[in-house]
Amino acid sequence: MTTTVTTTSAGQYLADTATLIGRSVRLTRRDADTLLMSIVLPVMLMLLFVFVFGGAVEIDGTTGRTGYVTFVVPGIILLCVGYGAATTAMSVAKDMHEGMVDRLQTLPIRSSSVLTGHVVASVARNVLATVIVVAAAFVCGFRPTATAAEWLAAAGLLLLYVLALSWLAAALGLLAGSVESASILSFFMLFLPYLSSAFVPTDTMPAVLRGFSDHQPVTPIIDTVRGLLTGTAIGSSAVLAVAWSVGLLLVGFTAAALLFRRRTRR
Amino acid sequence: MIVEVEGLRKSFGSTPVLTGVDFAVPPGTVLGILGPNGAGKTTTVRILTTLLRPDGGSVRIAGHDVVRSPRAVRAAISLTGQSAAVDGGQTGRENLVMIGRLMHLSAAESRTRARGLLDRFDLNEAAHRRVGSYSGGMRRRLDLAMSLIGRPRVIFLDEPTTGLDPASRQDMWAAIRELVADGTTVVLTTQYLEEADRLADQIVLIDGGRVAARGTAAELKRTVGGRRLEFSFPSPDSYDVGISRLPGGIGDPGARLITVPSDGSADTLRRLLHDLNGVPLSTVTEHSPTLDDVFLTLTGHRPGSESPQRREVSA
Numbered sequence: 412m413t414t415t416v417t418t419t420s421a422g423q424y425l426a427d428t429a430t431l432i433g434r435s436v437r438l439t440r441r442d443a444d445t446l447l448m449s450i451v452l453p454v455m456l457m458l459l460f461v462f463v464f465g466g467a468v469e470i471d472g473t474t475g476r477t478g479y480v481t482f483v484v485p486g487i488i489l490l491c492v493g494y495g496a497a498t499t500a501m502s503v504a505k506d507m508h509e510g511m512v513d514r515l516q517t518l519p520i521r522s523s524s525v526l527t528g529h530v531v532a533s534v535a536r537n538v539l540a541t542v543i544v545v546a547a548a549f550v551c552g553f554r555p556t557a558t559a560a561e562w563l564a565a566a567g568l569l570l571l572y573v574l575a576l577s578w579l580a581a582a583l584g585l586l587a588g589s590v591e592s593a594s595i596l597s598f599f600m601l602f603l604p605y606l607s608s609a610f611v612p613t614d615t616m617p618a619v620l621r622g623f624s625d626h627q628p629v630t631p632i633i634d635t636v637r638g639l640l641t642g643t644a645i646g647s648s649a650v651l652a653v654a655w656s657v658g659l660l661l662v663g664f665t666a667a668a669l670l671f672r673r674r675t676r677r
Numbered sequence: 678m679i680v681e682v683e684g685l686r687k688s689f690g691s692t693p694v695l696t697g698v699d700f701a702v703p704p705g706t707v708l709g710i711l712g713p714n715g716a717g718k719t720t721t722v723r724i725l726t727t728l729l730r731p732d733g734g735s736v737r738i739a740g741h742d743v744v745r746s747p748r749a750v751r752a753a754i755s756l757t758g759q760s761a762a763v764d765g766g767q768t769g770r771e772n773l774v775m776i777g778r779l780m781h782l783s784a785a786e787s788r789t790r791a792r793g794l795l796d797r798f799d800l801n802e803a804a805h806r807r808v809g810s811y812s813g814g815m816r817r818r819l820d821l822a823m824s825l826i827g828r829p830r831v832i833f834l835d836e837p838t839t840g841l842d843p844a845s846r847q848d849m850w851a852a853i854r855e856l857v858a859d860g861t862t863v864v865l866t867t868q869y870l871e872e873a874d875r876l877a878d879q880i881v882l883i884d885g886g887r888v889a890a891r892g893t894a895a896e897l898k899r900t901v902g903g904r905r906l907e908f909s910f911p912s913p914d915s916y917d918v919g920i921s922r923l924p925g926g927i928g929d930p931g932a933r934l935i936t937v938p939s940d941g942s943a944d945t946l947r948r949l950l951h952d953l954n955g956v957p958l959s960t961v962t963e964h965s966p967t968l969d970d971v972f973l974t975l976t977g978h979r980p981g982s983e984s985p986q987r988r989e990v991s992a
Contacts, residue, residue, distance in 0.1 A: 513762060
């Protein structure tokens, strides 16, 4: 009676995934609140840090706004990635709790593709936010010294981190009992950049805090991106940054896959 | 039989939910699964639609085992759940085409069928509006249309009209009847006895994880037999006295109603009123047994507020 195919070939799998990516991107594009947030937030944070704190913070002996803009750009990018991840966790939780996942589960497809859709939309949203942060920074006086290759390397590392955080967010969305709790669970992703070298050098922090911030993923990523863009020392940060990102990506992806199985196969 | 369920069992942790459910559905008919909240209706549907694994027993849909070949089952069925699974951020048409694509129809075929379904479910004018702006009834109709785009052989409807206003409910009923006219098999769960009465060819009453009764609506009504007298009391105090004076009655303290089996004779009514002598009484109504009574007699409680046809007698 129907012409439905009952086995899934690789090509069919890709086509299904493409359909669900199209869905997530379309939903993101039309979610006015989220979109506004991902454009306005980077600009607000940039202005806040540069004009409110910037005048008072002394970095490596130089004070003033222009110096602080240059210092703070990578931090604001990562802060926005955290907010973006919270949005992703909430969209995944919404699908889990408002019936959509049940509908997808009863279709002859590999329903975990719905997560790939959310992750791709999440990466797209974060790329947009990052471009806006950099543009806002330029307006505020950001003058990076990076070559094309260094720009590319910085973009590559950020993309890897965004991908890792997007999968982690998907896992949190699956773990959450409701859309609200997904937003609460994502809180730590918002908080990590504050306890890192993003806004002040870690050697200004008390020993305990410094110990934490020197050994969490955000610090080496910030130091690497900052080094690539503005020529500060990178040292071992690059290796650590890549290792953290790949590690988080593996953990996020595996957790999401396992939680999806558990959630959909009882 | 297009749906065959034998000895179905399922527990969540140490709580048994289904303890041996059997039924079968002939092609092109409607089976109504009726039962109080928590009876296991939704669990049954989730197992039949491959969303849950059974602990024991066997389920075959269109000849395929739900555990061994879930994907073949999924190609033959669709599920419309309790909450409308539609994307508020997509238009009605986009929602339909998306499901068509995921059912592995071509893009052109998906668009053609989407157009036909939007027409049929009276959603043409709203086709290009985002679903977020739809009314509850429109969302349910779209949800049902999404279930139909792959032309499933068996459609599962889990409480399809819960929360709808009476007019939207009538629309859904009309849509479901049309499906059956097309030869589709429908399995629906409901708490509304009127819904089962109007739509279902066969009814399975589930209570406490097992089938408490089965048959057509008429057969089930015959099992409880006789006519019913319903006494309505003006206050909780008068209800309490009433229930002590009417030992054969089934009471509903919330509604202050007591239902008593009756042979329809004036003598019975006179005797019961004599028993209630001096107790304040609002109304006495007499009615033929409804599925409500079947439900009440077999499960000991009321399914929800339903208003059966009745003749009022002033007290």
